[in-house]
Amino acid sequence: MSTVDALPEAPTTSASHPGWLGEVVHDIVHRPVMLVGLGVWVAFIIMAIGGQHLAPYAIDAQDIAHRLQGPSHAHLLGTDELGRDLLSRLMVGTRYALAVAIPAVAIALVVGVTVGMLAGFFGGVVDRVVVTLLDSVQAFPAVILALTLLALVGHSLRNETLVISVAFIPSYARVTRALVMAAKNNQWVDAERSLGARPLRIVVVHILPNIAASLFVLMAMDIPSAITISAGLDFLGLGLQPPTPSWGGILSSGFYYVEQSPWPVIWASVFLVIATLGFTLLAEGLRDVIDPRLSR
Amino acid sequence: MLKYLGTRLVMAFVVIVIVITFLALLVHLIPGNPVTTIMGPRASPALAQIVRHDMNLDRPIPVQVWDFITGAFRGNLGVDFVSNLSVTSLIANALPQTLALAFTSLFIAVGLGVPVGVYAAKHVNGAADRLLAVVSVSFITMPAFVVGLLLLLAFSVHIHVFPAIGTGSLSAPGDYLRHLVLPACALALTWIGYIGRLVRANMLEVLGEPHIRTARAHGVRDGVVFYRLALKNALIPVVAVLGVGLGSLIGGAIFVEVIFARPGIGSLIYNAILERNYPVVRGGVLVVAILFVFANLAADIVYRFLDPRVRVELQNVKR
Numbered sequence: 054m055s056t057v058d059a060l061p062e063a064p065t066t067s068a069s070h071p072g073w074l075g076e077v078v079h080d081i082v083h084r085p086v087m088l089v090g091l092g093v094w095v096a097f098i099i100m101a102i103g104g105q106h107l108a109p110y111a112i113d114a115q116d117i118a119h120r121l122q123g124p125s126h127a128h129l130l131g132t133d134e135l136g137r138d139l140l141s142r143l144m145v146g147t148r149y150a151l152a153v154a155i156p157a158v159a160i161a162l163v164v165g166v167t168v169g170m171l172a173g174f175f176g177g178v179v180d181r182v183v184v185t186l187l188d189s190v191q192a193f194p195a196v197i198l199a200l201t202l203l204a205l206v207g208h209s210l211r212n213e214t215l216v217i218s219v220a221f222i223p224s225y226a227r228v229t230r231a232l233v234m235a236a237k238n239n240q241w242v243d244a245e246r247s248l249g250a251r252p253l254r255i256v257v258v259h260i261l262p263n264i265a266a267s268l269f270v271l272m273a274m275d276i277p278s279a280i281t282i283s284a285g286l287d288f289l290g291l292g293l294q295p296p297t298p299s300w301g302g303i304l305s306s307g308f309y310y311v312e313q314s315p316w317p318v319i320w321a322s323v324f325l326v327i328a329t330l331g332f333t334l335l336a337e338g339l340r341d342v343i344d345p346r347l348s349r
Numbered sequence: 350m351l352k353y354l355g356t357r358l359v360m361a362f363v364v365i366v367i368v369i370t371f372l373a374l375l376v377h378l379i380p381g382n383p384v385t386t387i388m389g390p391r392a393s394p395a396l397a398q399i400v401r402h403d404m405n406l407d408r409p410i411p412v413q414v415w416d417f418i419t420g421a422f423r424g425n426l427g428v429d430f431v432s433n434l435s436v437t438s439l440i441a442n443a444l445p446q447t448l449a450l451a452f453t454s455l456f457i458a459v460g461l462g463v464p465v466g467v468y469a470a471k472h473v474n475g476a477a478d479r480l481l482a483v484v485s486v487s488f489i490t491m492p493a494f495v496v497g498l499l500l501l502l503a504f505s506v507h508i509h510v511f512p513a514i515g516t517g518s519l520s521a522p523g524d525y526l527r528h529l530v531l532p533a534c535a536l537a538l539t540w541i542g543y544i545g546r547l548v549r550a551n552m553l554e555v556l557g558e559p560h561i562r563t564a565r566a567h568g569v570r571d572g573v574v575f576y577r578l579a580l581k582n583a584l585i586p587v588v589a590v591l592g593v594g595l596g597s598l599i600g601g602a603i604f605v606e607v608i609f610a611r612p613g614i615g616s617l618i619y620n621a622i623l624e625r626n627y628p629v630v631r632g633g634v635l636v637v638a639i640l641f642v643f644a645n646l647a648a649d650i651v652y653r654f655l656d657p658r659v660r661v662e663l664q665n666v667k668r
Contacts, residue, residue: 086483188360189367192638194600197618201634204622205379205386281492285604288494289619308498308608315502322495329490337486 080342087338093331100147108141112298121314131316134306139317142298143324149299150328153214153292154279158272160218165225166268170256172226173233183230187223195220196285203291213292217282221275228271232264267344273336277329284325300325354650361646366418368638372631373417377410387627403428404628426632431624436632439617444636446516447613450605451598453533455591458540463587465541466548467580473553481545488542494604497535501608504531514610532605539601540594547590551583585655592648596641 081087100107109129116128116136123131130139172183190198202216233256236242245255286292287301288308295302300321307317376383383406384397392400400406404427405413420426426436469481505513511531517524555561556579564574603615610616614633621629 185360185363185367188364189371192364192368192642193634194597194637194641196603197600197634197637200603200618200622201375201630204625204630205375277490281490285492285494288604289607291622304494304498311498311502311506315506318498318502322499325495326487326491329492330487333486333490 077339077342080338084338086334090331090333090335090338093327094335097147097151097328097331100144101151102148104145104148108138108144110138110141112142112145113137113296114141121310121316123314123316130320131314133303133317134310134313139303139320142303143300143320146298146300146303146324147328149210149293149297150280150283150325153210153217153283154276157214157217157279157283158221158275160215161221161275162225162268162272164218165222166229166261168222169226169229170233170261173230174237174252174256174260176234180230183226187226190219191223193220196282199282199286200289200291203286208292208294210293213283213286217279217286220282221279224275225268225271228267229264232267233260236260236263267346270336270340270343273339274333277332277336280325280332281329350653353653357646357650361642364642365639368642369418369421369635370414372635373414374410375631376406376627388625400430400627403430421635426635427628429629430626436628439629440614440632440636443612443614443617443633446611447599447602447606447615450529450532450536450602450611450613451595453529454536454540454598455594457533457537458544458594459587459591461537462541462544463548463584465545466583467552469545469549470552470556470583471575473549478549481549485542485546488538489546491538492604493536493539493601494608496538497532497605497608500531500535516611528609528611532609532611535605535608536598536601540598543594544587544590547587548583551586552579555579555582585652588655589648589652592645592652595644595648599637599640599644 081091105112114137116132116138118136119128119132120136121132121134122128122136125131128138128140130143133139133142168183168187172180193201198220199216202219203212206212206216237260242255242259245259250258283292284299284301284304287299288305289301290305293299293302295306303317303321304325307314307321311318376386379386384392384401387404388397388400405416408416417427424437426440428435429439432439465481465485469478472478501513504510512528513531515528517528519525556575561574561578564578569578599614602613603619605611606613606616607619614637618630618633618637621627621633
């Protein structure tokens with residue numbers, strides 16, 4: 054997690070001119086890497102929504118005689134320690150990955166943007182206090198913070214989501230703060246103020262739309278990180294519990310039986326890596342088109 | 350520079366005090382009875398009483414916080430429920446293992462990442478550069494636990510090249526290193542990709558600057574321009590990243606230590622969480638946070654020191 058509170062004071066981003074959406078569409082079509090990323094997103098969203106209908110087996114259908122098998126005609130990716138179909142479980146697991154990661158990042162966005170706007174716009178003492186608090190949250194490595202909080206509040210889908218969102222709040226707050234501070238110095242803000250607009254109106258109506266595209270990019274880049282953290286928590290057994298077919302959970306039980314069959318670990322890793330890599334490729338493409346200043 | 354140093358040190362101190370206070374208050378911040386939060390709902394009343402007493406929970410909250418803060422500054426982080434050893438001594442035993450792992454990873458990451466970045470910059474937009482770009486992103490997005498599991502699968506389970514568990518003993522350095530290879534590589538992979546990309550971007554940026562053009566115009570040879578002028582400047586931002594790197598390696602070590610059954614601070618915290626051994630969790634997390642803060646601080650200061658532009662900028666820009 055990098056700190057970005059010293060963005061150069063460039064004139065507000067290329068995102069502010071009206072054609073940026075068209076530019077994005079144009080770029081997606083013309084950059085194969087982004088197209089791949091988009092394809093991965095679409096595939097995983099389809100699996101998240103309709104996974105249980107598309108999957109060849111029910112996630113809890115056991116075939117105990119054929120446990121820990123490798124790929125075969127009956128089970129394309131093999132079976133787990135209870136003889137359950139790995140492909141089906143991994144497909145349905147997509148839903149849990151996205152159901153934690155997307156809301157976690159969205160919550161971090163809302164809280165972080167609010168805090169960052171307050172700090173950036175008002176400056177002074179408010180800013181000092183906010184920055185010190187953000188530093189304190191970032192004093193913990195993200196995984197350690199999530200793990201400790203989760204151990205205390207107890208595991209559930211909701212708690213896992215909330216705990217992960219805490220780790221992402223500082224980066225949104227910092228970026229928003231930096232962008233608001235940069236935007237604040239523009240003449241049109243002075244013009245607004247002299248026309249009698251109140252601070253809240255200036256921030257929400259004028260500054261926020263200007264930085265929305267950058268925040269969108271940041272969200273796209275954070276979703277794969279959130280997926281990784283949640284899979285890590287599930288892997289350690291502190292997140293979603295069996296029999297939930299979460300990717301981290303499948304990795305965890307696969308690790309336990311790794312001497313007998315490598316397939317659960319291999320396929321769960323493949324799903325996790327394709328998802329995070331695909332999502333990152335699209336996000337980085339979007340960043341290059343929309344706001345190259347966010348590159349870390 | 351001195352003033353800057355002072356400000357940063359004070360900030361770090363304030364952050365650490367906030368972190369300690371936060372950890373002292375943690376059980377109270379979570380709704381419900383603190384003893385139930387720590388021990389879980391099934392703890393027996395007798396055990397709950399012991400915990401309440403051992404952790405000072407029977408005293409007023411401000412006293413608890415003050416005791417924990419002053420204790421922490423004196424190096425007293427409380428007592429482990431299970432073994433009755435002091436938390437400080439548990440951490441003192443575990444920490445060197447984690448630091449050895451983290452520094453080895455960092456060493457691997459720099460040793461492989463820098464050459465990769467230089468090579469890519471030298472052959473910019475060539476086939477190798479494009480391939481390395483994709484490889485770097487893949488490395489960056491690979492979680493340490495996935496890499497760890499796959500390495501374990503390949504080199505310990507499938508072919509028995511490296512040991513799967515433990516650390517070996519320092520009295521047999523070769524064996525100790527063999528135990529370190531897989532975990533260190535698992536942690537390093539992300540940072541190889543990250544540093545490779547960073548070095549490439551920095552090299553290209555520096556190579557585009559006027560002083561390089563001037564040097565070239567004066568007939569300085571390509572090799573000198575590339576390695577002596579450009580690389581030296583391109584490595585400066587890597588220093589800043591190393592601080593963040595060391596901190597997050599210590600955080601990521603938790604997975605690798607669990608997978609490879611290494612007794613480090615990560616597995617100490619993890620096992621303490623599983624046994625609901627709250628004083629150990631609190632102390633371990635505190636030490637990790639302090640290390641993280643100081644690693645960042647040190648990198649930041651070295652970075653400012655190495656790059657005069659940042660120093661000047663700092664005097665001009667009021668934060």
